Amino acid sequence: MNLVRPRRGRVFAGVCAAIANRYQWNPTTVRVLTVLSLLIPGPQLIFYIILWILIPKEA
Template sequence: MTNYYASQSPAPRGKLRRNTHNRWIAGVCSGLADFTGLSPNMMRLLFVLSCLLPGPQFIFYIVAWIAIPRA
């Protein structure tokens, strides 16, 4: 019996770029979603939920906006 999951290879990752076609503010969440393989809406939801926790989420977003190049 073969393992179905072992035969599948992970999807290849591209370069980390801000997506300018599927963006709401700057394309950071959409670019991260493309890079990780998640849907853009799921990445946005995770970001909004993370803002409920203490930490520098907005600073990370602004730094990512500046550091990640456009697609």
């Protein structure tokens, strides 16, 4: 399965849903881990925005 941002099942930009679909994980788990990682100082938000730009939308 390719890494693409889905049209359905996304909450904000679809980055977490894309990662969850690619690795067959639960999307809620990926979203919770993403939010928890934002509580730790670091470049997570910049990384998320970069993924938002780089991961293509589902056709």
